[in-house]
Amino acid sequence: QVQLVQSGTEVKKPGASVKVPCKTSGYTFTGYHMHWVRQAPGQGLEWMGWIKPSSGGTNYAQKFQGRVTMTRDTSISTAYMELSRLTSDDTAVYYCARDGCDGDCYSGSFDYWGQGTLVTVSS
């Protein structure tokens, strides 16, 4: 079965960077785009961008351009999202979510989600 497994919690200081892993199993990792979505406490969902694991190509939301980097390691079927220059506004749960298009295509929607990684930014 498809699984996206994320680590539990990260605590970072303002100005630092965080790199969140998303380990996948149960499907062909390079066959589906991977998105990252975040949710601040008590707030809504916010799309950050995607990576195409087969090529490493990326597309970032304008809000995060210059501060986010999405990468992947195909040998271990894992996607990563790194966010730099953290502030308290970046405190949120960060989800990886598989694109819903079956095969080498793109739908811009999400069929499987990780359980989320809570990133807390505090001095």
Place this chain on the structure above:
Amino acid sequence: SYELTQPPSVSVSPGQTARITCSGDALPKQYAFWYQQKPGQAPVVVIYKDSERPSGIPERFSGSSSGTTVTLTIRGVQAEDEADYYCQSADSSGTYVVFGGGTKLTVL
């Protein structure tokens, strides 16, 4: 930047019909998707491509589209349907994914 607009809250009694709307200028061009999120859990898709229902989602969930508005309808609402619901689509070019602000469905 492009936005999708949802009502912050909708309340219904058990057994009634709940309708949650989502408005956006690009919705005639781009598909809409609906996600249900319960506290402490990741979202789950309940409607995709405006009106398609994934396997495992109860038939009481349906979606429709009319012009710049899409609607999630839940017929015969049950207590377990109480959750936050998010619409999601893309800008007119299809480049950027966008979420609505979310609607809290309360079952009275």
